[in-house]
Amino acid sequence: MMNELILAIESSCDDSSLALMDIKTYELQYYSKISQEIQHAKYGGVVPELAARLHTKALPDMLEKITPFFSDIKAVAVTNEPGLSVSLASGVAMAKSIALSLNLPLIAINHLIGHIYSLFLDTKEEFPMGVLLVSGGHTMILYIDENSNIDILAKTSDDSFGESFDKVAKMMGFGYPGGVIIENLAKNGDDKSYSFTVPLLHDKRLQYSFSGLKNQVRLVVENLNNPTLKDYENIAASFQKTACMHICDKLEKIFSIYKFKKFGVVGGASANILLRSNIEKICSKYNSNLYLAPLKFCSDNAAMIARAAVIKYKNNNFTDINNIQINPKSKNFCIN
Numbered sequence: 560m561m562n563e564l565i566l567a568i569e570s571s572c573d574d575s576s577l578a579l580m581d582i583k584t585y586e587l588q589y590y591s592k593i594s595q596e597i598q599h600a601k602y603g604g605v606v607p608e609l610a611a612r613l614h615t616k617a618l619p620d621m622l623e624k625i626t627p628f629f630s631d632i633k634a635v636a637v638t639n640e641p642g643l644s645v646s647l648a649s650g651v652a653m654a655k656s657i658a659l660s661l662n663l664p665l666i667a668i669n670h671l672i673g674h675i676y677s678l679f680l681d682t683k684e685e686f687p688m689g690v691l692l693v694s695g696g697h698t699m700i701l702y703i704d705e706n707s708n709i710d711i712l713a714k715t716s717d718d719s720f721g722e723s724f725d726k727v728a729k730m731m732g733f734g735y736p737g738g739v740i741i742e743n744l745a746k747n748g749d750d751k752s753y754s755f756t757v758p759l760l761h762d763k764r765l766q767y768s769f770s771g772l773k774n775q776v777r778l779v780v781e782n783l784n785n786p787t788l789k790d791y792e793n794i795a796a797s798f799q800k801t802a803c804m805h806i807c808d809k810l811e812k813i814f815s816i817y818k819f820k821k822f823g824v825v826g827g828a829s830a831n832i833l834l835r836s837n838i839e840k841i842c843s844k845y846n847s848n849l850y851l852a853p854l855k856f857c858s859d860n861a862a863m864i865a866r867a868a869v870i871k872y873k874n875n876n877f878t879d880i881n882n883i884q885i886n887p888k889s890k891n892f893c894i895n
């Protein structure tokens with residue numbers, strides 16, 4: 560029997576990824592990801608031009624591996640928003656040329672919708688549910704209703720959760736991305752060494768802010784005298800605890816209002832173990848079922864893009880190949 564596959568391309572930031580997903584069974588027939596973390600590490604963050612150049616090399620290399628599947632592909636999906644414009648452009652250019660040459664429809668996918676679908680890679684989606692999205696570019700709490708409409712209940716007014724980890728790692732002289740670095744340092748640190756203030760703790764607004772916390776850490780780091788690894792471990796542990804408390808303080812307030820029956824945590828930073836265990840406690844207090852993506856698919860990947868594209872494919876929601884837009888700062892997103 561012939562397979563019916565969606566080819567998905569993800570290149571919104573510093574990961575080049577390709578996936579082939581069976582439209583009926585959600586089975587991944589091919590999955591590959593080339594991360595650029597090492598190349599960006601020495602700059603302490605993603606350098607857009609370097610990212611674009613690396614995508615332009617990695618994506619065609621991966622594409623070569625899937626030529627045997629070409630006749631089974633029914634549509635080409637690509638992340639077109641939000642992200643770094645030059646990175647998005649690499650993926651969109653390749654998607655357009657494949658769609659043109661194989662005469663296939665094109666499906667544009669919002670990266671954040673992709674992250675939501677990392678919860679349902681091989682199963683049917685289960686809305687309504689609340690979702691916390693924590694990545695390098697975003698921190699928001701969403702409510703997705705039974706018709707897949709999305710409401711933003713809270714978001715950050717400045718840095719994102721993941722970005723604050725990146726910046727704290729950078730200011731202590733460690734590499735990029737900072738999430739895993741800080742989490743590993745924190746394992747050997749004492750989280751009571753520094754008492755950082757939890758942002759907006761007595762503020763009623765359902766809003767996040769990480770730049771003040773980052774600056775509290777900066778002051779401590781700048782005043783260290785001959786810092787040792789132990790100092791950094793203690794700072795990492797204290798910072799991580801406070802950042803997770805900030806997420807959970809607002810999250811618990813939202814839970815007390817919305818009483819989600821189901822709750823998902825997605826995005827690269829959802830791999831953070833302390834964050835996961837704090838959210839587990841909130842979910843069990845509110846009798847909510849917690850949904851987490853497999854660790855491998857928390858960070859950016861094309862499998863989640865393919866899965867989100869299955870919905871649009873089934874709804875015949877295709878994107879005009881001559882009109883596909885790249886929206887680096889897109890703020891609107893919908894599932895269908």
Ligand code: KG4
Pocket residue numbers: 572693694695696697720721722724725736737738739742826827828829830831832857858859
């Ligand atoms: O979703 P993602 O791969 O890319 C974006 O869409 O931004 O998320 C990457 C972000 C980075 O800021 C990274 O430092 C953070 O997620 N991150 C973590 C952890 N793993 C990745 N932050 C905290 N703890 C982690 N274990």
Ligand code: ZN
Pocket residue numbers: 670674694695826827858859
């Ligand atoms: Zn992402």
